[in-house]
Amino acid sequence: MRSNRLEAFSDGVLAIIITIMVLELKPPDGADLGALWDRSGIRLLSYLLSFVYVGIYWNNHHHLFQVCERVDGVVLWANLAQLFVLSLLPFTTSWMDDQGLKAVPVVVYGVNLLAAGTAYYLLEHAMARIPGQGERMREVFGQTLKERGSLVLYVAGILLAALVVPWLGLAVFAIVAAIWVVPDRRVERYLAALDRETS
Amino acid sequence: MRSNRLEAFSDGVLAIIITIMVLELKPPDGADLGALWDRSGIRLLSYLLSFVYVGIYWNNHHHLFQVCERVDGVVLWANLAQLFVLSLLPFTTSWMDDQGLKAVPVVVYGVNLLAAGTAYYLLEHAMARIPGQGERMREVFGQTLKERGSLVLYVAGILLAALVVPWLGLAVFAIVAAIWVVPDRRVERYLAALDRETS
Amino acid sequence: MRSNRLEAFSDGVLAIIITIMVLELKPPDGADLGALWDRSGIRLLSYLLSFVYVGIYWNNHHHLFQVCERVDGVVLWANLAQLFVLSLLPFTTSWMDDQGLKAVPVVVYGVNLLAAGTAYYLLEHAMARIPGQGERMREVFGQTLKERGSLVLYVAGILLAALVVPWLGLAVFAIVAAIWVVPDRRVERYLAALDRETS
Amino acid sequence: MRSNRLEAFSDGVLAIIITIMVLELKPPDGADLGALWDRSGIRLLSYLLSFVYVGIYWNNHHHLFQVCERVDGVVLWANLAQLFVLSLLPFTTSWMDDQGLKAVPVVVYGVNLLAAGTAYYLLEHAMARIPGQGERMREVFGQTLKERGSLVLYVAGILLAALVVPWLGLAVFAIVAAIWVVPDRRVERYLAALDRETS
Numbered sequence: 001m002r003s004n005r006l007e008a009f010s011d012g013v014l015a016i017i018i019t020i021m022v023l024e025l026k027p028p029d030g031a032d033l034g035a036l037w038d039r040s041g042i043r044l045l046s047y048l049l050s051f052v053y054v055g056i057y058w059n060n061h062h063h064l065f066q067v068c069e070r071v072d073g074v075v076l077w078a079n080l081a082q083l084f085v086l087s088l089l090p091f092t093t094s095w096m097d098d099q100g101l102k103a104v105p106v107v108v109y110g111v112n113l114l115a116a117g118t119a120y121y122l123l124e125h126a127m128a129r130i131p132g133q134g135e136r137m138r139e140v141f142g143q144t145l146k147e148r149g150s151l152v153l154y155v156a157g158i159l160l161a162a163l164v165v166p167w168l169g170l171a172v173f174a175i176v177a178a179i180w181v182v183p184d185r186r187v188e189r190y191l192a193a194l195d196r197e198t199s
Numbered sequence: 200m201r202s203n204r205l206e207a208f209s210d211g212v213l214a215i216i217i218t219i220m221v222l223e224l225k226p227p228d229g230a231d232l233g234a235l236w237d238r239s240g241i242r243l244l245s246y247l248l249s250f251v252y253v254g255i256y257w258n259n260h261h262h263l264f265q266v267c268e269r270v271d272g273v274v275l276w277a278n279l280a281q282l283f284v285l286s287l288l289p290f291t292t293s294w295m296d297d298q299g300l301k302a303v304p305v306v307v308y309g310v311n312l313l314a315a316g317t318a319y320y321l322l323e324h325a326m327a328r329i330p331g332q333g334e335r336m337r338e339v340f341g342q343t344l345k346e347r348g349s350l351v352l353y354v355a356g357i358l359l360a361a362l363v364v365p366w367l368g369l370a371v372f373a374i375v376a377a378i379w380v381v382p383d384r385r386v387e388r389y390l391a392a393l394d395r396e397t398s
Numbered sequence: 399m400r401s402n403r404l405e406a407f408s409d410g411v412l413a414i415i416i417t418i419m420v421l422e423l424k425p426p427d428g429a430d431l432g433a434l435w436d437r438s439g440i441r442l443l444s445y446l447l448s449f450v451y452v453g454i455y456w457n458n459h460h461h462l463f464q465v466c467e468r469v470d471g472v473v474l475w476a477n478l479a480q481l482f483v484l485s486l487l488p489f490t491t492s493w494m495d496d497q498g499l500k501a502v503p504v505v506v507y508g509v510n511l512l513a514a515g516t517a518y519y520l521l522e523h524a525m526a527r528i529p530g531q532g533e534r535m536r537e538v539f540g541q542t543l544k545e546r547g548s549l550v551l552y553v554a555g556i557l558l559a560a561l562v563v564p565w566l567g568l569a570v571f572a573i574v575a576a577i578w579v580v581p582d583r584r585v586e587r588y589l590a591a592l593d594r595e596t597s
Numbered sequence: 598m599r600s601n602r603l604e605a606f607s608d609g610v611l612a613i614i615i616t617i618m619v620l621e622l623k624p625p626d627g628a629d630l631g632a633l634w635d636r637s638g639i640r641l642l643s644y645l646l647s648f649v650y651v652g653i654y655w656n657n658h659h660h661l662f663q664v665c666e667r668v669d670g671v672v673l674w675a676n677l678a679q680l681f682v683l684s685l686l687p688f689t690t691s692w693m694d695d696q697g698l699k700a701v702p703v704v705v706y707g708v709n710l711l712a713a714g715t716a717y718y719l720l721e722h723a724m725a726r727i728p729g730q731g732e733r734m735r736e737v738f739g740q741t742l743k744e745r746g747s748l749v750l751y752v753a754g755i756l757l758a759a760l761v762v763p764w765l766g767l768a769v770f771a772i773v774a775a776i777w778v779v780p781d782r783r784v785e786r787y788l789a790a791l792d793r794e795t796s
Contacts, residue, residue, distance in 0.1 A: 001265060005206060005210065005261055006261075007602060007605075008206075008207060008210050008605060009210045009213065009214055009257060009261075011602065011605050011606045011609050012210050012211050012213075012214030012215070012410075012413075012609050013214045013217060013218055014606070014609075015214075015410075015606055015609030015610045015612075015613055016214055016215055016218040016219075016609070016613055017218055017221075018610060018680075018684070019610055019613040019614055019617065019684050020218065020221065020222065020613075022614075022617065022684050022685065022687055022688055023222070023617065023620070023687075025685075025688045027688060027691045027692035027695050027696075028692065029695075030696075031696040031699035031700075031701050031702055032701050033701060033705075036692075036701075036705065040688075048681070051677075051681050051684070052677075055674070055677040058606060058677075059670075059673055059674075062602055062603075062606075062673070066598060073258075076258055076261070077254070077258075077380060080250075080251075080254040080257075083217075084247070084250050087217070087218050087221050087250075088221065088224075090221055090222075091221055091224045091226060091239075094226045095226035095227065095235075098226050098228075099226075099229075099230040102230035103230075104230050104231050104232055104235075105230055108232075108235065181674060200464060204405060204409065204460055205460075207405075207406060207409050208409045208412070208413055208456060208460075211409050211410050211412075211413030211414070211609075211612075212413045212416060212417055214413075214609075215413060215414055215417040215418075216417055216420075219417065219420065219421065222421070272457075275457055275460070276453070276457075276579060279449075279450075279453040279456075282416075283446070283449050286416070286417050286420050286449075287420065287423075289420055289421075290420055290423045290425060290438075293425045294425035294426065294434075297425050297427075298425075298428075298429040301429035302429075303429050303430050303431055303434075304429055307431075307434065399663060403604060403608065403659055404659075406604075406605060406608050407608045407611070407612055407655060407659075410608055410609050410611075410612030410613070411612045411615060411616055413612075414612055414613055414616040414617075415616055415619075418616065418619065418620065421620070471656075474656055474659070475652070475656075475778060478648075478649075478652040478655075481615075482645070482648050485615070485616050485619050485648075486619065486622075488619055488620075489619055489622045489624060489637075492624045493624035493625065493633070496624050496626075497624075497627075497628040500628035501628075502628050502629050502630060502633075503628055506630075506633065
């Protein structure tokens with residue numbers, strides 16, 4: 001099976017997840033900037049963080065299916081698991097905000113990020129199982145150091161939030177996001193090389 | 200008429216249905232895990248069940264239009280009927296949760312699943328009516344035992360929920376979901392055979 | 399410009415409009431069928447009617463762009479006007495339900511349907527302005543009697559709701575929907591003839 | 598990388614943003630036209646303005662990727678920044694309405710429009726960086742006078758809303774929208790010329 005429709009469906013779900021969080025932003029009651037900041041300041045920042053995370057997953061998803069185009073039943077469900085975990089992000093973001101960045105909600109938010117990272121890792125493995133795709137993925141994505149390093153950093157952030165102070169955990173999650181925002185040249189290099197070969 | 204746009208529209212509607220249910224998950228008032236479980240525990244589980252069901256329908260829809268590509272006006276409306284029935288799932292899921300899994304709401308949830316299964320059955324028939332597609336579908340999907348068996352199990356679950364205890368009905372619905380999650384090899388075998396023939 | 403992306407964007411907007419209305423269906427407070435009917439009975443019926451209407455517009459849109467594929471700036475805005483008018487349907491449906499089918503809300507619902515029909519009429523004209531498409535559309539869609547007849551029926555329904563009794567207006571709107579649900583053979587005949595010519 | 602999936606994802610997000618604002622339209626409590634106007638009159642007008650703005654961005658986005666088809670990692674994030682800024686529009690629109698068009702909320706709405714215009718400007722630059730696309734964009738879009746003129750008008754509107762009267766600022770924003778609604782012939786001329794060359 002080719003991946004076009006899986007991509008279209010995932011685009012739809014990710015587009016909804018990324019925009020649904022705006023619905024959580026309730027306008028402040030007053031008409032001045034103080035009211036805006038009190039009511040929506042932290043929410044805007046955490047919405048930005050979650051928006052960036054969903055953007056990162058969309059980017060990675062896009063890169064992955066740019067390189068590999070064949071899917072099977074296992075990939076379909078690995079992909080749905082990925083989407084399910086990401087769909088919980090508006091909920092965990094919202095809880096974290098409502099409670100003013102207390103320890104447990106920040107930990108749960110971190111667990112959500114960790115689960116999303118793990119699901120992506122499994123999706124990559126499901127894709128690599130399909131004949132011919134494993135070698136190509138290893139060639140393009142290499143040792144997946146970034147993927148595995150992120151999982152370690154999520155655990156570090158969760159522990160910091162639980163044992164030291166919630167803000168510190170959030171800072172780690174923001175750093176991981178920043179690492180991923182830097183565009184991933186691996187796929188572009190691969191596609192450019194492919195272009196050169198075929199021409 | 201080719202099916203591309205019907206698929207794109209259905210992907211959009213299914214993507215929204217599957218994500219709309221997260222909006223029903225209201226964050227708990229407390230900042231500890233007990234509050235999370237009390238407020239959202241059962242909702243998370245039933246959200247997962249409904250998510251899996253919509254995922255199953257998306258998968259089946261995907262498989263069906265992978266094999267057959269021609270649609271007509273009857274198929275367009277059979278497809279809209281399928282989408283309408285599925286769009287009620289967030290509503291019936293929510294009612295079931297609000298009422299703490301009482302008998303009537305669980306029965307109504309089961310009726311919703313039964314209607315979705317029936318609509319899919321009708322959609323398959325509408326597709327099979329189009330010249331050339333009936334034989335191919337019989338070849339690929341065989342006796343549609345799984346489809347018809349599920350309808351029987353939904354009825355069994357509804358009766359158990361109504362007459363014995365609601366939880367038992369829900370367990371049957373979860374079992375049907377599990378049966379479908381196991382990837383359906385029929386389509387993959389067919390496409391692989393097709394690949395071999397054409398090459 | 400080709401129409402693919404206009405179609406994709408319209409599919410997205412129509413998919414959201416058609417599913418957003420489920421969010422208006424609040425689960426009843428009780429756990430029995432009486433509570434379900436009292437709280438959601440009429441809402442379910444009017445949701446069904448609006449769902450069918452959006453489905454009709456999606457079908458017509460689909461048929462139109464199946465026959466004609468070239469768009470320009472005027473068509474882009476005619477299409478956005480169509481989408482804007484349809485996006486008000488969840489709002490007018492909801493008001494009608496909240497007020498228990500009183501005269502004014504039913505009239506406003508009818509005006510919304512009338513505006514949607516008019517917008518579609520304008521969209522057809524904008525498409526027919528593009529060189530080469532006018533003749534083909536006249537060939538396929540003929541006198542657009544159905545389109546113009548519907549506008550007359552909407553006006554009749556609005557007058558009946560305003561001057562006689564709201565239910566009667568709604569019945570007319572349901573009849574117009576039923577007329578459109580009957581699949582439109584014009585496009586299928588045209589595409590079949592085209593197939594025969596090219597082969 | 599080709600732009601198809603970036604376009605599909607953006608279509609999804611823009612479709613959701615444009616329709617999410619209908620959810621803010623709460624039906625009035627009474628069943629007469631006075632209640633409709635009191636409760637929803639201004640909201641309908643500002644919904645229309647924001648709808649037109651998102652429509653403009655969709656149109657521009659459509660035109661831009663009609664002319665240029667190659668994207669890279671920087672473009673992906675410039676595009677996500679554009680979508681993020683636009684996703685705040687339902688929030689800022691809603692705040693402006695809730696507060697009855699007071700100065701600060703209208704200014705914040707203007708800042709949102711200014712940020713959206715700036716993000717689009719950056720997106721164009723990110724696209725022009727890609728080899729071969731810069732010249733073609735200059736050829737088609739020329740001096741981008743319209744883009745830069747709009748930014749100046751947004752600033753003028755913001756100052757008028759802050760220092761004179763909010764309504765005046767809104768009027769300027771409506772005028773900018775009207776300027777953009779006039780279809781942009783530049784892209785159509787370019788595509789027509791391209792057609793003539795290739796044939």
